[in-house]
Every structure is written in C-alpha cells, then in structure tokens.
Amino acid sequence: MKADAPSNGSGDAPDEAALNIRRIRSMLAIMFLLMTVYALYFGRDFFMPVILAFLLALTLTPIVRFLRKRGVPESISATLLVLFSVGFMTTAGYLLSGPAIDLINNAPTIGQQVSEKLNHLRRPFEKFMKISEQIGAMTEPTQEPGVSKVVVAQSGILSQAAGSVLSGVTSITIVFVLSLFLLASGTMFYEKIVQSFTRMSEKKRALRVVYDVEREISRYLLTVSLINAGLGVAIGLGLWALGMPNPMLWGAAAALLNFLPYIGALTNMLMVGVIALISFDSLAYAMLAPAFVLLCNIVEGQFVTPMVVGRRLEINSVAIFIAIAFWSWMWGFVGALMAVPLLVIVKVFCDHFDGLANIGNFLSAQQSAVEDEEDEDGDPAEDKAKIAA
Template structure:
C-alpha cells in the first residue's frame, strides 16, 4: 500500500496538533521556574544572613560598654541557675538562694582582689628596678634591639627632613598610667556591679524567662526546640564554667607550691596568676610562662636554675591541658582547637581581655544552638572536635 505525499502531510499535521504533544514539549518549564525561584530565595536568604551578621558584629563592637555587662550577667546566671533550682527543691525560695550566691561570688572576688592588691602593688613599685635588671641580664639582645632602634630612628629623621617644613604638627597629651589605671578600675567595677545585679534578678525570677521564651513560639514543635536549646545552653555553660574554675584552682595551687619550692618570691601571686590566666585558652598559658621566665632571670643569678620556674609552670600547664581537662571536660566541651583559638582572637579584638575570657562560654552557647537548629547543623559540624564520618568509616572497617 502506498501513501501519497498529501496524506503524509495530513498525518504529520495531526501528530503535531495532538493536544498532549504541546504540553509535553513545555512540561519542564514550570519546574525549572520553581527551582530558579527556590535558588533565588536561598541566595537572598544567605545574603541577608551575612548582612545581619555584619550589622550584629558592628553593634557588638561599638556598644561594648552596654552589651558586655549584660552578657557577663547572663553567663553568671546560667552558671548558677542549676544551683538555685536544686536548692528550690528543698523549699528555699529563689530570691534567698540568688542573694546568697551573688553575695558569695561578690565577696570571694573582692576578697581575692584585696589579698592580691599588696603583692601587685609591690610588683608595680619594683617594675623599674626589675626592668633594669632584666636588661642587664639580656644585654646582648638589648644591644641588638638598640641597633635596630637607632636605624629606624635614622630612617624616620630622613623621612621627616624630606617633608615640607610648613606642616603643622599637633601633639595630643595622653593620660598618665595612674589616670588610665583608675579609669580602667572604675569601668571594671561598674561592669561587674551591673553584671551581678542582672544575674541576681535573673536567678530570683526562677524560670519565668524560660516560660516567656517558650510562649513566644506558635506551635508545639518550636516550643519544644526552644526549651531544649535553653536547657542545653544552661547545662553546658554551668558544667564548663564550674569545671574549668575547679581545674584552674588546682592548677593555681600546683603552680604556687612549685614556685614556693623553687624559691620564687610571692608564690601565692604566681598561683593566682596561673588560676586567672588559664581562663584564656593558649594565650594565658604562654603569657604566664613568659612572665615567670622574666622574673626568674631577675631573681636567680644562675641561668640553669632560672630556667626551672618557667619549666615547672610549663609542665603544670601541659599536665592540665593534655590530661586533666580532656578527662573531666573534653567530652562535654566537644569543640576543636581551631574554633576555640579563633573565638578567643575574635572576641579579644571585639571586647579586649573581657571578650577573650568570655570567648569559650559564648562559643559553647553558639554550639548548643547549632546542635538543635537544623539550618545551623553545618556550622555545628565545623565546630565539633571529632569527625563523625571518619568514625563511621572506622566502624565499617572494623565491624564488631
């Protein structure tokens, strides 16, 4: 049977004009449009997230004097809230336990500062003499530094001579060290007072703010997630700060006894330095060792014996960092060293020494949020100290 060309054209036209054929050719267009819209929404959301993070960092930087006391007060309240809740089970009102705990913290801090004020004042008075003795012990290094300084001064003189003589120079008088120290002490006392008062109010209110936070969310799933985040942050912060305080106290006693046995002057002050400096991860230990080495060089005439105090300080920090802290705190903290060091540097740049001291607790709070919010799970994975994928591979390679 033969088909004429006319019938072939009619058949082709019928195939082309079939209703389902046109729909099939344009079937992927709505799906592609929806995917494009979703991708654009994700890009816009990420861009807005970056903008919000930058604005928040700028606000934290410029509003340090206002935000810092409130952040410190909240950390104190999170640390002590399990104690007030535990005492409340025995019928003690929250206001009573809150007042007792805040008074205990304030009196302990004030007593420690009073006991250390005498040795610290003596160190300040002896600072010029210590500096001269240290320069004498390090004469060769000082000579090299003096040569570099003279060369830099010559370069500056040449640069100044090349400038126009008509340039107006303005000199701004800087406040003296006594004035600066007094201002810093007033600022520190004000920050501590505001933080303690805020912590007192938070502890006395019991769980009312937790209830307010839960009531702010519309459905049961979000309420449960918010409650888990709050209690997780409270539990981790409380365990971390209480544990690290006890560990640092043990380190301070060990360093103080070591300095006393080696004949270093004011061993109690060295114990206090080890206790306080160890709240700064990595940086505090290095600073304490350097300071101990400088004082040992000034105190002892024999160079080999002068190396014993910093070596003892270093050994105590190694034992604490490699054995004691991982055993009592490693699994609870679950943060890698890079994240901790980066947080210390970032918050030290933002808020100075106070920010460096609060860096790890703030990182623990952020890690708790990442563990309970699916959108932040990727960030939480980067903060982990272990690698879940590697553990799964190891289990698959060595089945039980």
C-alpha cells in the first residue's frame, strides 16, 4: 500500500490567500489609522474648529427641531441661537476675565500663603529637600573658565500673544459660522449622505441610521450641557453662601470642567480648596467649600446624570481616561473637553452597525455587561422573544 503524499494541493491555497488578504487589510487599517492621527495632529488648526462646529450644531439641533415644529424656519432659529451663543460667551468671558486675570497674577502670592498655612506639614520633609538640593548642586556641571553660555533670543511676548489672539478669534469665527450653516441647512446634509447610495433599501437604512445617531447624540449633548450648567449654578450659589471670593468664577469653572469626568471635578475641588485655605482663618471652615463641591459632583454624577441621560450611553472609565489623554495630547485642553462627547459619538455609531458592535461593547460601561448577564439568567422564552424582536 502506498503512503499518501503530503497535501500541497489546491485545498491549502484558498486558506493561505484568505490569510494574506486579512493581513493586508490589517496593515491597511493600521496605516489608515496612523495617517488619520498624523493629519489630526498637524492639521489641528483646521480640524479642531470644524469638529467644534459640528458638536455645537448637534447640541443646538433639538432646539431647532422643536422650533421648526412650531412654525419657525430653520434659518431664523439657527441665526437666533448662534447669536445668543455668541452673546452669552462674550458676556461670560468679559465678566469672568477680570477675576481670572487677578487669580493668575496673584498665583505667586497665593502659593506663598498656602505654603505658610501648611508650613507645619512641610517640616518633616525639609531635611529631604535640603539633601536633594545638595545632590542637584553636586551634579550640576561646572562652567569652565573662558567659556560663556549662549542664550538664544526668544521672539517677543507681545507678538506671540497677538498671534495667539488672532488664531483664537479666527477659530471661534469658523466655529460659529459653520455651525450656523449646519443648523440652517436642515436635513440637506443628511440627504446628501443618503443620495450616495444606489439601492432603495440601502437609502432607507442609511437614513434611519443617520437620524437615529443624530437624534441620540444631539439629545445627549444638549442634556449634558444643561446638567453642567445647572451644576455650575448650584456650586456658584453654594460658594457664595459660604463667603468664597469670586463664586461665579468657580461655578463657571465647575460647569466647564465637568465635561472632563473625574479629572474636571477633582481639579475644580482642589482649586476651590486652595482659595478657601487662604481666604478663611479656620481650617475646618475652609474645608467646607471643597466638600460642598465634592458633594455637588457626587449628586450630579451618581443620581442626576444617570436618571436624566440614562445608563445606555455610559462609557467605561478606562476608555474615558484613554480618550482624555489622547485628545489632550492631540489638541490640548480643548481636545480634552471634546474627548467624552466624541467618545459617545463613536459608541452610538458603533451600536448601529453589526460589524462595529465589539467596539461599542468595549466602550460601554460595566452596567451593560451586568444587564446582559441578567438577561442570560432570565426566562429563555423571554430571551427568544427579545432576539426575535
């Protein structure tokens, strides 16, 4: 009996070809991702105001839709909303600029006062600080005689400030003008997306997905913005009742920083604690201000937002920290503020496509996994009915 020859036939060829195709697709996906990150990083002056305009338009879309049902044309409602946004931001910036500039100018004095208040806590560490200073002096290279240091002259501070102001004004103008066109155009933008498909079934599915994503994201952004505004008002009034200086500034900071989950609340609480420490004589009374800020953030994060927004759009903490770190590296503080809204957009988009369901599941909070386990432990007939639906 003859032994079977090793199989080198056509059966292995399709598997190898499919494997090569998968490898090529993976490499192309990685290259596309790297090129996208490269474009976003070096094209931040273009992409950042454009994305901000889309986020602002999505935030104001529910109001435009509500007024359209009452007979108000989209162009009129969009113009009024954008003008109101510009006026509100201009007024808020003007009112808060004075206390913010004073706080920045008095930063060295504030640091010295805090150091004096906490001087007794630093005494155990003074010996270690002196040792580190001596080590730093020993390791510093000595300058040889006859060798002079060369200092490169920096460009003028005024010219840098003027360039930054001009760039900021240009970006803000782009944000509001583009958001005005997006709001005033109504459904034209979505119609253009649908027209790119050929089959009627694909058009219907694309239209349903586009409207569902737009509706969920716009409601989320508007709701979260209103919740953050309410949080800022509550913190501002509470700090005013406690006698904190510039309570309006800290309320506005709380509303803005609350777009950064965990990090924003902690930052605002620390800043309020530092100012309260130098503003009040009693240490126990000074701790009331940061404690009140912490209480407001706990109530907002654990009760108000889950009850109003719902837990379906909750994002897991790991994804939030990664997104904040990534976008803050890309676009600084503005990018960090946009990190969570962009993450929610990605999650909602992934939930509407079966091929991206794994990404949406990864971005979901632990609560969704718990609900899935409860569904698996439930009635099998009920589960089959849900799957069939």
